[in-house]
Amino acid sequence: MWQTGLAQAMYKPPVTNSIPRIIEMRLLEPITREFCRKTGQNIHYRRLVPDTRFHLLCQSKPFALISLPNPSTGRVFIQYLNESARRASPLRELRNTDEISSFLQERFPK
Numbered sequence: 001m002w003q004t005g006l007a008q009a010m011y012k013p014p015v016t017n018s019i020p021r022i023i024e025m026r027l028l029e030p031i032t033r034e035f036c037r038k039t040g041q042n043i044h045y046r047r048l049v050p051d052t053r054f055h056l057l058c059q060s061k062p063f064a065l066i067s068l069p070n071p072s073t074g075r076v077f078i079q080y081l082n083e084s085a086r087r088a089s090p091l092r093e094l095r096n097t098d099e100i101s102s103f104l105q106e107r108f109p110k
Helices: 006-010 019-039 098-107
Strands: 043-047 053-058 061-067 077-080
Touching: 019 043, 019 053, 019 098, 053 098, 061 098
Parallel strands: none
Antiparallel strands: 043 053, 053 061, 061 077
């Protein structure tokens, strides 16, 4: 939880009342910065509907789906996508960002 920034969010008052914006600020922005640093790729995210689901993008192609079905629990789930942006793995809890970094380096080599 410390890597994803959720534990830090629990001890600070929210800067906004928008749950999707809090998720972006405390989870997605730190994760994408870390991935950019680790892989050298340009990683972004895109908000989906409902507001607690996000695509992670590399080279403007979605490679993973991040979801928080119940944001109050702080549990984050990930599902990897194939080249045609279809779900290629089951939904599982995200516990370590190193797994995503290795997936990125395999799928999008420099």
